[in-house]
Amino acid sequence: METRAVTIRNVPEEIHRAIRVRAAQHGRTLQAEMLDILGQAVKPEGRVKLGDLLESIGRKVKLTDEEAAGFERDRSSARATRF
Structure with missing residues (x-):
């Protein structure tokens, strides 16, 4: 599978903090959590x-x-x- 790098600028501190907390709750890195969030958004379970x-x-x-x-x-x- 080919991968690409993506940069997201100007992320509000509140959102960054919430993703860090969510990542910790799921035992994932910040990057892994963001990939999971993006994956769920574009490939919904249902x-x-x-x-x-x-x-x-x-x-x-x-x-x-x-x-x-x-x-x-x-x-x-x-x-x-x-x-």
Whole structure:
């Protein structure tokens, strides 16, 4: 997985302190806590993934194993389009 560095400027002391406290409560570094917060914001726990949705539809319409095998799933992570 490729990673990128991000700098956030002008963070109010109150927010910085709250994240430090939250990180300590979760036993994480400040960076790890911020990554977790960002991850939860962009990938909410209750989101429905397209592949999972299609799989559940297949179960509801009672596809046979042979029919379902025709829909091979790519479980790799999605990549952003580069222009």
